Amino acid sequence: MKVSVIGCGYLGAVHAATMASLGHTVVGLEPDATKVWALAQGLPPFHEPGLQELVQEGLISGRLEFTTEPSAVAGSSVHFICVGTPQAKTAMDADLSQILAAIDALLPYLHPGDVVAGKSTVPVGTSELVSRRLEGSGAFLAWNPEFLRQGSAVSDSLHPERIVYGLPSGGNRSRIQTVLDTVYAPLLDGGTPRIVTDWATAELIKSAANAFLAMKLSYINAVGELCEQVGADVVGLSLALGLDGRIGADYLKAGVGFGGGCLPKDLRSFRVQAKDHGVDSLEELLSLVDGINADARYRAGESALRMCGGSVVGRRIGVLGAAFKADTDDVRDSPALDIALQLAAEGAQVTVSDPRVPEHTWLAYPQLSFVRHAEQALRGAELAMLLTPWPEFVGLDPAETALLMSVPRMYDGRNALDPVAWKTAGWEYYGAGRGMALGSVQAAH
Ligand SMILES: NC(=O)c1ccc[n+]([C@@H]2O[C@H](COP(=O)([O-])OP(=O)(O)OC[C@H]3O[C@@H](n4cnc5c(N)ncnc54)[C@H](O)[C@@H]3O)[C@@H](O)[C@H]2O)c1
Numbered sequence: 001m002k003v004s005v006i007g008c009g010y011l012g013a014v015h016a017a018t019m020a021s022l023g024h025t026v027v028g029l030e031p032d033a034t035k036v037w038a039l040a041q042g043l044p045p046f047h048e049p050g051l052q053e054l055v056q057e058g059l060i061s062g063r064l065e066f067t068t069e070p071s072a073v074a075g076s077s078v079h080f081i082c083v084g085t086p087q088a089k090t091a092m093d094a095d096l097s098q099i100l101a102a103i104d105a106l107l108p109y110l111h112p113g114d115v116v117a118g119k120s121t122v123p124v125g126t127s128e129l130v131s132r133r134l135e136g137s138g139a140f141l142a143w144n145p146e147f148l149r150q151g152s153a154v155s156d157s158l159h160p161e162r163i164v165y166g167l168p169s170g171g172n173r174s175r176i177q178t179v180l181d182t183v184y185a186p187l188l189d190g191g192t193p194r195i196v197t198d199w200a201t202a203e204l205i206k207s208a209a210n211a212f213l214a215m216k217l218s219y220i221n222a223v224g225e226l227c228e229q230v231g232a233d234v235v236g237l238s239l240a241l242g243l244d245g246r247i248g249a250d251y252l253k254a255g256v257g258f259g260g261g262c263l264p265k266d267l268r269s270f271r272v273q274a275k276d277h278g279v280d281s282l283e284e285l286l287s288l289v290d291g292i293n294a295d296a297r298y299r300a301g302e303s304a305l306r307m308c309g310g311s312v313v314g315r316r317i318g319v320l321g322a323a324f325k326a327d328t329d330d331v332r333d334s335p336a337l338d339i340a341l342q343l344a345a346e347g348a349q350v351t352v353s354d355p356r357v358p359e360h361t362w363l364a365y366p367q368l369s370f371v372r373h374a375e376q377a378l379r380g381a382e383l384a385m386l387l388t389p390w391p392e393f394v395g396l397d398p399a400e401t402a403l404l405m406s407v408p409r410m411y412d413g414r415n416a417l418d419p420v421a422w423k424t425a426g427w428e429y430y431g432a433g434r435g436m437a438l439g440s441v442q443a444a445h
């Protein structure tokens, strides 16, 4: 089947390559000529494990192409909408301008019977809005939200936990379902569960999923704050909670809070949706979740101040990590960058190390120094802050690393290091949500 993917950023590039690997002929449409050039060379313009190989396989097979030319999408049976839905510049709701522009640009090339499948994360009601724009084209609309995570996007796409179809009511429903079933046949045949529902439910499934993850993270971070107050250890507590199958161990790693291009903005968009529809209790709950997340970042800055004796003015701090999580080069709403900026604003000399964040990103933050390697950030520093748990940081040798520092002090904002090993090597160690605790809970069978 020929399919098009409209918008080839973190989601669209992966989706296009995945569709090609499932055997479809794929045209990826993207207005950014630099991204198209890079993708067409088989060199994705961002870091995503496994993507380069998948894109190169697609290009070599002849089933995958990238273009800036909208007419290339003509003749596709399914058009996947993967454009951005960022937070609006001056409000908390989602900015739908990329969605509407993408649909308008698609209209001249749609044929009756084509399926337009929205994969972007959108507020409830967006499908209704988009379907009115599609009127007269003869195309059908489905909302088919995507759940991949950056850093494991390729494997998440090839082995999804579920596929959701939001379909219109009426006679065309089964026809659209058949088309989507054909597109996803290799995954469905492999046992991936499929949920078929209406547009509004599909839209809400995605918002509710991200808000739930955010809620779990803010819950454990708030509990972590209590742990710090009473000298308890949130890492041991999370381990014990996670062994309860009803709770589950995922999204219980306490630290400096969640970031990225999805959870924060989707949580805020969901807040607006709840408020707009008069569900004040949900809005209040989500607002607390958002507030606790902001606090987690702020408390990291406060801990740094305390560890430096009450002031960071002129003090050298080495920050390990700029990306919002490991295995991505994405700094959208990154807690690490936010905390580094907070400390620079307090007067610290902050050097940030990240193995992947591209150099053009650094130019936007003249108040920070950027280096590639941990050693460069930590040499002569009196506080190290681990804020993104890249393997090269987690694997640092505490004794060797201590020799680089003017004072060996470690704030572990991801609870990724072994406090006993670091303390034994002479470090003053402080973990988010565990303070100076030594990690007093161990699992045994
Ligand atoms: N990043 C993720 O892991 C992820 C996962 C699931 C869902 N989502 C959702 O997917 C959507 C895209 O997210 P992203 O992270 O890929 O964003 P992104 O900014 O990386 O990618 C969006 C791309 O769309 C392009 N674009 C903008 N206007 C366009 C137009 N009119 N026509 C064609 N292309 C256009 C942009 O140039 C950009 O390359 C968002 O709604 C997001 O919430 C993202």
Ligand SMILES: O=c1ccn([C@@H]2O[C@H](COP(=O)(O)OP(=O)(O)O[C@H]3O[C@H](CO)[C@@H](O)[C@H](O)[C@H]3O)[C@@H](O)[C@H]2O)c(=O)[nH]1
Residues within 6 Å of the ligand: 121, 146, 147, 148, 149, 150, 151, 210, 213, 217, 250, 251, 252, 253, 254, 255, 256, 257, 258, 259, 260, 261, 262, 263, 266, 324, 325
């Ligand atoms: O135990 C944990 C797990 C995650 N995080 C943080 O939470 C944030 C989000 O992490 P993750 O969910 O892995 O990253 P995303 O790639 O943003 O993926 C989320 O957002 C995507 C876009 O909507 C969805 O598709 C995914 O299902 C959803 O997990 C990051 O800052 C992580 O560091 C923690 O602090 N502790």
